[in-house]
Amino acid sequence: AQSVTQLGSHVSVSEGALVLLRCNYSSSVPPYLFWYVQYPNQGLQLLLKYTTGATLVKGINGFEAEFKKSETSFHLTKPSAHMSDAAEYFCAVTEPGGGNKLTFGTGTQLKVEL
Amino acid sequence: SAVISQKPSRDICQRGTSLTIQCQVDSQVTMMFWYRQQPGQSLTLIATANQGSEATYESGFVIDKFPISRPNLTFSTLTVSNMSPEDSSIYLCSVDHGVGAFFGQGTRLTVV
Numbered sequence: 001a002q003s004v005t006q007l008g009s010h011v012s013v014s015e016g017a018l019v020l021l022r023c024n025y026s027s028s029v030p031p032y033l034f035w036y037v038q039y040p041n042q043g044l045q046l047l048l049k050y051t052t053g054a055t056l057v058k059g060i061n062g063f064e065a066e067f068k069k070s071e072t073s074f075h076l077t078k079p080s081a082h083m084s085d086a087a088e089y090f091c092a093v094t095e096p097g098g099g100n101k102l103t104f105g106t107g108t109q110l111k112v113e114l
Numbered sequence: 115s116a117v118i119s120q121k122p123s124r125d126i127c128q129r130g131t132s133l134t135i136q137c138q139v140d141s142q143v144t145m146m147f148w149y150r151q152q153p154g155q156s157l158t159l160i161a162t163a164n165q166g167s168e169a170t171y172e173s174g175f176v177i178d179k180f181p182i183s184r185p186n187l188t189f190s191t192l193t194v195s196n197m198s199p200e201d202s203s204i205y206l207c208s209v210d211h212g213v214g215a216f217f218g219q220g221t222r223l224t225v226v
Contacts, residue, residue: 034214043118043206044157044217090156101147102208102215104156 002027002093006105014113019063019078021108023091026072033074034092034102035065044090050074051096061085086112116141116209118218126224127197134193135221137207142187147208147215148180157206163190197225 007022025031032051036044048059055067065076074091088109092102117140127133137146148160160180161169169182183191194201202225207218 036217041222043120043219046214046216049214101159101162102157104158106156 002031002095002103004091004093004103004105006089006091006108008108009106010109010111012111012113013081015083016080019076019081019085019110021076021089021091021110023065023074023076023105024072025074025091025093027093027095029095030069031093031095033065033067034094035059035063035074035076036090036092037061038088038090038107040087047076047089081110081112083112083114086110116143116216118207118209118216120207120218120221122221123219124222124224126226129198129225131197132193132195133197133223134191135205135207137190137192137218139188139209143209144187145210146184146190147210148182148190148192149206149208149217151204151206151220153202160192160205194223197223199225201225 003026005024034049035047037047038044047063048057050057050067058064063078065074067074088107090107091105094102119138121136146163149157150160151157159172160175161171163169163182163184165184165187179195181193204220204222206220208215
């Protein structure tokens with residue numbers, strides 16, 4: 001069985017500061033990992049994904065994440081936060097061949113302050 | 115990417131009634147997924163819908179409560195039956211488009 005843990009249900013950063021959203025997973029096999037963003041009253045948008053290959057993955061809007069197998073982590077970062085980044089972020093995992101049956105973390109609400 | 119349209123976008127329903135949510139995709143897809151997002155919580159997979167076969171439900175979800183149709187490769191419906199206030203959630207349709215699911219805008223359901 002898979003599970004995803006997102007540390008910190010709420011994260012607040014200043015505009016221009018580093019964004020770090022944490023995600024740890026447990027999986028019996030090397031997983032595929034995803035980060036999604038949900039803006040208020042909208043559906044989920046895929047930010048980035050890791051399947052195989054390079055462990056540092058770049059996504060949209062300046063976000064990136066690094067797959068660290070030894071730490072079972074897939075933390076999301078952005079060097080400089082923008083007000084428009086305020087949203088809820090979900091980490092998700094699926095097993096290869098899982099047909100996109102995603103297991104989601106509980107989400108992290110990012111607040112960006114002036 | 116895929117464009118996914120869900121209808122209705124929101125609804126307020128009386129307890130004991132049923133609501134059918136439609137999901138239309140702009141391209142043919144093998145699998146479609148229905149998720150529920152309860153207030154303040156993460157997404158939970160309800161079921162997987164394949165065209166031409168019965169939907170596969172996850173633990174805790176049953177066909178009598180959440181019947182699903184998948185008449186073709188671009189369309190699916192989810193019905194929330196005999197609703198109670200505990201069914202108030204956002205229901206999202208998702209499609210498999212390679213690795214990485216795409217989601218509709220969701221249907222925000224409030225049961226009163």
